[in-house]
Amino acid sequence: MDFDRLLFFWGHHFVLLGVTVSLALSLNLINGFCGLFSLGHQGFWGVGAYMTAVLLTVLPSGEAGLFLFALSFPLSMFAAALCGLFVGVPCLRLRGDYLAIATLGFGEILRNVAINSSFLGTSQGLSVPNVIRTTLEQTFGLNRLDARRGEMIFYMLLSAGVAALTLLILRNLMRSAHGRAITAIRDDETAAELLGVNLTRYKVLVFVLGAALAGLAGAVYANYQRYVSPNQFGFMQGVTILVIVVMGGMGSFTGTIVAGVLIYALPVLLSFAPGTWQVPVFYDPTQGGDGWVHRSPKDLWQVFFSILLIVVVLLRPQGIMGTREFSLAALFRRKPPAPPKEAGA
């Protein structure tokens, strides 16, 4: 049926897009709004996802399944926040590139711990029981297809809800005196400190809150995919999130959402390219025919990704939105008057 095809294909991408946007939003708090350079966000995401997987596989679910499912969200946030604290406190003495390398190291260490720990399923990963479908089938007595439909709709709402909650938390934070302290740190750390901003306190806060929100996205991801493995939380996933933040604008939540949709949609849309479309990618005379080796556009999404990135960096080095936010009200408001010239200055 057509409805099912739409639901299962686009629904799947919608859920993963929600997770990606949530992750990019919380990374924007750390890298964009506070000016710290973290390359370890995928690590916090992974901690959240593994926390959920362990909680749902190790403990006997059955009757308590729904309760454990609900518990997996706060617990994943907590586990990731704890990691944020452990990494943040020693690492925040480092600046710029050193912080980036330390956080990158953290992400890789976690991945290797997972690969080498049989409790965490080694490189095979862990599979997560499907609590929602089981509940729909057993408690509500739905048939298999209806249960699958219900599950998909549930996760679409959940993923959108988590992304919206993340946005709301971060937006409210940034529109407060605490948020102004965070931006002040980015703009001029010394001046901020002299105006009474406790640097350590706010940097740790930013790191821990960013990690907790990444952990929440991890819980959604693990529950939805019903499978976690070390390679899902690798460096490349971290880079993709970082590119979304940079492309959208370091310090713009709406920019992150726009760039998140663009970057997530790129490979999905390319996958629609007809198989007959072939792009010559390199020349090799030992090959048959005219020597040109062809590829389908869908195999070349990373090339398009790079081109998109280069175009944005060339045209708008501050990102699509810079540090501004998009709002309908602002579109209709007139521009503020230019600053009057000061006499004699």
Add this chain to the structure above:
Amino acid sequence: MSEGARVDRGDAVLSARGVSRCFGGLTAVCDFDLDLFAGEIVGLIGPNGAGKTTVFNLLTGVYEPTRGNISVRGCDIGRMKPDGIAGLGVARTFQNIRLFRDMTVLENVKVGCQPRKRQSLLGALVRSKHFRAEEAAFEREALELLEMMGLSEVRGVQAGALAYGQQRRLEIARALAGRPKILLLDEPAAGANERESADLQALIREIRARFDLTILVIEHDMPFVMGLVARLLVLDHGETIACGTPEEVRAHPKVIEAYLGQEAAK
């Protein structure tokens, strides 16, 4: 400064005793003594490189003194960080303007409210009543300060786009937003013409009275300081070579020598 003077005028709001700061082999500030009493305006002058800005950096915790101790309102600030000292009511401006250039003028002033914020993080996230009341108060007071500094018109403009004189006044507004008790001004009249520096003098007197401030001001513009302060200290090569009323200092042989030496070198 004799002990007698101290007792006469009540306890100092800020005092430095034998404060020195070395950078490698260079002693930027040597055996510096200072008592600031509530409500006074004191000048700090000296040739280029005398160590004036270093004194500000020591008083605000940017540098730790190599020797000596500093106390603010009875609190020893020896190992305190700048944010803690700001919390005791010390605010400053900078010789090389350090505004948050990408923020608007109004946002800059609101950042200055940091030492006074009482809102909890949770309150901010759920936008509690107390949070909204505090934010409204910050906004209102920031607008008042901008009004006073003649910056109301430009409140929505990026700070980096302001004219030089406006940026200097914005730094003062931002410093005042934290309701400090002690204000340190590092060359507030730099780059100002005669009329502007006269206005600035009046402005500094006004804020002193209105906010109950004690002010320490570094300035190269002699008529400006001489007309503003009751007493001043002269630094040269990190040493305090003279202190007293403007007349005493002007007539002091060491001061004449330090300034003449500088003129001769030019």
